Amino acid sequence: MAFRTWLLVFFLVVELSAFVLQCVDSKYIKYNTTSTIVPGKLNVHLVPHSHDDVGWLKTIDQYYLGSNNTIQGACVQDVLDSIVPALLADKNRKFIFVEQAFFQRWWREQSEEIQSIVKKLVSSGQLELINGGMCMHDEATVHYIDMIDQTTLGHRFIKEEFNVTPRIGWQIDPFGHSAVQAYLLGAEVGFDSLFFARIDYQDRAKRKNEKSLEVIWRGSKSLGSSAQIFTGAFPEHYDPPSNFYFEVNDDSTDSPIVQDDINLFDYNVPQRINEFVAAAVSQANVTRTNHIMWTMGTDFKYQYAHTWFRQMDKFLHYVNQDGRVNALYSTPSIYTDAKHATKESWPIKTDDYFPYADHEHAYWTGYFTSRPALKGYVRMMSAYYLAARQLEFFKGRNKSGPNTDSLADALAVVQHHDAVSGTEKQHVANDYAKRISIGYKEAEDVVAASLVGVANLTSKTGWSLQNKFQQCPLLNISYCPPSEVDLSNGKNLVIVVYNPLGWRREDVVRIPVINENVAVWDSSGKEVESQLLPLLDVSVEVRKYHVKAYLGKSPKTTPSYWLAFSATVPPLGFSTYIVSSSKRADATSVRQEYKSENRKTDTIKVGSGKLKLIYSGNQGKLAQYINSKSLVKETVQQSYSYYRGNNGNQTVKPQASGAYIFRTNGTHPIKSEDKATFTVLRGPLLDEVHQRINSWIYQITRVYKGKEHVEVEFMVGPIPIDDGIGKEIVTQIATTLKNKKTFYTDSNGRDFIERIRNYRKDWDLQVNEPIAGNYYPINLGIYIKDNSTELSVLVDRSVGGSSIRDGQLELMLHRRLLHDDSRGVGEALNETVCISKKCTGLTVLGKYYLKIDPIGEGAKWRRSFGQEIYSPLLLAFTEQDGHDWTKLHVPTFHGMDPTYNFPENVAIITLQELEDGKALFRLAHLYEVGEDKDLSVMASVELKKVFPNKKINKITETSLSANQERTEMERKRLVWKVSEEEEPKVVRGGPVDPAKLVVNLAPMEIRTFVIDFSY
Ligand SMILES: [Zn+2]
Secondary structure, three states, X not given: OHHHHHHHHHHHHHHHHHHHHHHHHOOOOOOOOOOOOOXXXXXXXXXXXXXXXXXXXXXXXXXXXXXXXXXXXXXXXXXXXXXXXXXXXXXXXXXXXXXXXXXXXXXXXXXXXXXXXXXXXXHOOOEEEOOOXXXXXXXXXXXXXXXXXXXXXXXXXXXXXXXXXXXXEEOOOOOOEOHHHHHOOOHHHOOOEEEEOOOOXXXXXXXXXXXXXXXEEEOOOOXXXXXXXXXXXXXXXXXXXXXXXXOOOOOOOOOOOOOOOOOOOOOOHHHHHHHHHHHHHHHHOOXXXXXXXXXXXXXXXXXXXXXXXXHHHHHHHHHHHHOOOEEEEOOHHHHHHHXXXXXXXXXXXXXXXXXXXXXXXXXXXXXXXXXXXXXXXXXXXXXXXXXXXXXXXXXXXXXXOOOOHHHHHHHHHOOEOOOOOOOOOHHHHHHHXXXXXXXXXXHHHHHHHHHHHHHHHHOOOOOHHHOOOEOOOOHHHOOOHHHOOOOOOOOEEEEEEEEOOOOOEEEEEEEXXXXXXXXXXXXXXXXXXXXXXXXXXXXXHHHHHHHHHHHOOOOOOOOOEEEEEEEEEOOOEEEEEEEEEOOOOOOEOEEEEEOOOOOOOOEEEEOOOOEEEEEEOOOOEEEEEEEOOOOEEEEOEEEEEEEEEOEOOOOOOOOEOOOOOOOEEEEEEEOOOOOOOEEEEEOOOEEEEEEEEEOOEEEEEEEEOOOOOEEEEEEEOOOOOOOOOOEEEEEEEEOOOOOOOEEEEEXXXXXXXXXXXXXXXXXXXXXXXXXXXXXXXXXXXXXXXXXXXXXXXEEOOOEEEEOOOOOEEEEEEEEEXXXXXXXXXXXXXXXXXXXXXXXXXXXXXXXXXXXXXXXXXXXHHHHHHHHHHHOOOEEEEEEEOOOOHHHHOOOOEEOOOOOOOOOOOEEEEEEEEOOOOOEEEEEEEOOOOOXXXXXXOOEEEEHHHHOOOOEEEEEEEEOOOOOOEHHHHHHHOOOOEEOOOOOOOOOOOOOOOOOOOEEEEOOOOEEEEEEEEEO
16 A cells, blocks of 8 residues: 555656656747658659549538538538638648539638738649649540539639649549549640559459559550650558647547657657658658659548648757658649659550459449439530530520529539549439539520520510420439420421431431320421330339439329320431321331230331341240341340349358449349240331330330331339349340450440450450459440451440350440448449338439441440430420421521531530620540541531631630640640550641631540630
8 A cells, every 4th residue: 555655646746847848948949841752762742632522421411511510521611611721721731622512612601811812822833723624524424515514613723713724633532543534634634644543453453563553554555655644643541651740639530740849758750760760761661763753631620621731840940850751742743843853754554444443342333323314414414515505506605594504513513532433422422413403403594595596586476475485304313394285276296306416317216195096297398207115104104103202292194195206306406396286197106015925026127217126936036137238237236134143151251242332242134024025016216125124124125227227125123122132224136246255345436445354455454244244334335246247235324234155235224222332332232212211222224335347347336326325316396386486596507517527427515695795616526536437537527618607707726624725735745755665657637727727636635725806
């Protein structure tokens, strides 16, 4: 007892003496943070950053405001607020900010005083805005046009407010990296480098070993070195080396702070310097040159920026005093310039970084398909936004609205790598869809007003504006109130059909109607060929359920038919068609039911044009594809299967299939139900084959008389889960093609990349997941070929797909899973649709297109028809009551010179009136070098014919994101040394002669112009 008392007294005395010493001797230390690059030393570039997802576990608003913090303690407003004083406190400190959707919102809320401080921080380089799009877009499930649009939106804002152009691509979190990101959204926007974290774990190991994490990436075969970019994959992840993490109140990673008061306990400066030097040397061992980057931050950090900067100040001070390595405050720009200055030669990287796996059984290939309905919605709205901006341009932009800006904003944020990717929580997915829907509503008004404006140019009466154009965004579920009107009492339905493409187009338009005796006339009064197809029960059910679920009401009528007719539409213009009652009803399809009992016939032939599909009579299965024009005759089978989603109950390295990851526990073919009816509808325009595959898969196969491809519409869901097993639904198309493990998938809808099953070009692949590890993202299409034939499949949205066996292609159409895959989202991917509180699994409706060609002929269809899939005809409806519409209105509108038609290899991907009245105009060559014998050539577009009624005062070619002149961008571009031999000469279109105004485009070239018209 006595001893213990004595001990206590002893400790008290020691404690007190320490306290006294502290009071006497603690003093102000001025940390030296002035260090810059020191040649000859290992330079550790500390890059302070915060990774702020534009929606993931919380919605974008919740992340910005810091609400809903029980889900995740994250408040981006706090990050930005706390950065400003932290940077002002020491001019050597630096910070990068990435996500413009957050930054712009914050910026608008700041006082002029803060704005002027921030402008100074930006111009001094202390605060650098990099990447600069509205979000850090995904790279697998996004279309290149959406990537360009969302980047342009951010870059132009930065240019206007700060007069700077972002230099760095910072795609640190997306789950694999695309060729299009490197060459198009990297080099072509004028970036000097691109950085990211996530590459395959096997690839990473090899690259660390060979010091090839940093490369010169040539993403495009066609544009080669003219669009290459210095690229760095981080050695681990985008957070700091372990033990150098300093967010306040974050217990998850407890790094020791630098305790540099020698009079206090736990003084640790020597130890912390040693740890710093050791971590630096270890990274230097896998990096070329004596520059390494430390990413000092991670998700939603710097909410109290001072905690990080205080520690980094101390490290700079003491590490540089120590002198073994040199530490400095840096940015990716400073780092890139330092790398460039070394004159090192870099290895070349081609193709892309897909698929991404973070361990043997964790291939992030599920998200290529996750949330297929959201993916479909995004694609549909992307096309609508493109067309709406064209119509807005023709009419003249309305500054006070309505305009297309809110659709632009909604589409921009949904390109985020936890949005269209399908890896967000359900409530966040709903938030994105709601934003798009609100944006659409406004754009719909713009389109309607534009069409009225253009159509009324010759209107002699004052009745114009009461005839508002209506549109049908739910046409896919056969819901279109304006076309479902009773025409038997003499009413006429007017349909304006707008074509956003630069070439003339013929297509079959379909609308639901309630009358049987109807016919279609063109604006010259000539009847056009039409066909009625009965609306079958399955479609009526889907329509009824989803109209109630989405609109909260039941449809008033039930249409009996689809009316299909041939529309011919001029480029960048519209045609008008009139539907009215008619005694003639001979256009009704002939309906043939093939019941399984009496399917005695050997074969059933479908298609009345050049293309015929042969089905086996007794099984009702597709057997053959015959094209009498191209002379292709190929055995084809088409089927459905599901992969059983792995539930992750392994004892070693457990891994479930989930929103990100695809991991199967076996394949199950889905057999057609024996009693299933096989129905064929035949008519003058098209034949349809209706097949109920099982109680939750229905399929319609269409063969158009005038087309040589097959259109397949699928309806999948609700996927049953009552057996406790999650399912991933695929469709397979099997042929006899000998493709030798090789197939091709597109990069973001643009370049096709060769894929070889169970093989990677960059390393010796250890195959652990023979199915999931061979999946690739598809935005445009997938194809295989052998010596004589090619089989192509094009898609209407982003999906995952592969060729798992020779001759075969497969697409994953839908997934419903019951387990979380442990990558953060914390929810199983189990989507439902609800009416009131009653929910059922989500049904997905979509299309894919199939064509078989002689070898060398497939590209024409994939590229030119692919663009038509992306940009469908836009339909608007109004009623004609007593007046003759076509006499009083412009029935045919030509946005361009009526004699002009774009070459088949060029698309207008942007035509938009900017806020300052100038026009943003982008053209894309659709073909790669060597892809097609006729169309992989230099193409030219005559601007005088594109804008016949306007005088072009000035035309300026810009970077892809329209934030700087192209010549300026080229002048600034860093030239890098590469370690490999010369490449073939790269061809590009030359400068535009202001007198001739002809734009030349080389294969795969996209050219962006800002045009100043004088009126
Ligand atoms: Zn992220």
